[in-house]
Amino acid sequence: MEQMYQTYREVADFRLIYIREAHAADGARPVEYAKELGIKEHRTLEDRCATAQSLLKNNALTIPCLIDNMQDQVNQAYSAWPDRVFVIRTDGRLAIVARPGPQGFAPALRETEQWLSEWKRTGQEPELSEDAADAGRPRHITEDRSQ
Amino acid sequence: MKIYRGVMVFGLCALAMHATALGQPGRSGAPLRSEGTLKVGHAAPTFVLRGLEDDAVFDLRESVGVKPVVLLFGSYS
Secondary structure, three states, rough: OOHHHHHHOOOEEEEEEOOOOOOOOOOOOHHHHHHHOOOOOOOOOHHHHHHHHHHHHHHHOOOOEEEEOOOHHHHHHHHHOOOEEEOOOOOOOEEEEEEOOHHHHHHHHHHHHHHHHHHHHHHHOOOOOHHHHHOOOEEEEOOOOOO | HHHHHHHHHHHHHHHHHHHHHHHHOOOOOOOOOOOOOOOOOOOOOOEEEEEEOOEEEHHHHHOOOOOOOOOOOOOOO
C-alpha cells in the first residue's frame, strides 16, 4: 500500500480513511494483536485519532490520513467496513469498487495498481465497463466534529 | 404430550432468537459487512473530513477533477 502510494502519488490523490475498528479488543470479534496493543472501540474522536496515529507510526505509513467522524458517516456512505478500496475518476465516477473485507482488499490493490499504471503511462483513464453507465446520485456529507 | 409441546415451544423460541440475532449488529454495535449499493460508474458520494496530521479539511468535491482519487478505508484491527 505504501509502495503504491510512493509510486503513484504524483498522478493520483491518495487518502487513507480511518474508520471504526474491525476487530477491537473489546469488540464482538477481537483479534489477538488488538488485545496485545490495547486497540479498543473508539469512544471519542480523540480515541480514533490516537489509534490512527499508532497505525501510521507502527507501519511506517505516510499516506495522508483522514478520520471518519463518530457517526461513521463516510464509512456508511461507502459501506466501507471493515476495509475497502475505491478509485474515483476525474469526472467523479467510481472506477474501482472493491468488495469489502480482506478478501476484497488485496485484489483491489492489485487492480488499483494496474489502473494507475495505465493512467500514468497513457494519461488516459481506463474506460468504465459497459454495465457501469448508470450514474448514482451523489450525496454530500458534512463533517461533524462535535463528538 | 406436555413434554413434546414444551420442547416444541422451546425450539421455536430458540429459532426466533437466532433469527433475530442474525439481523442485528454485532455485540458491540459493530456494523455487519455489506457491499451497499455503490457500483462502478456511480458518482462517488462526496464528503468533508479533517486530516489527522495537519488538521486541514479535505473536501472530495475539490479534489475530483484534478487527479484520480484513491480511497483506502480501514482500521488498525
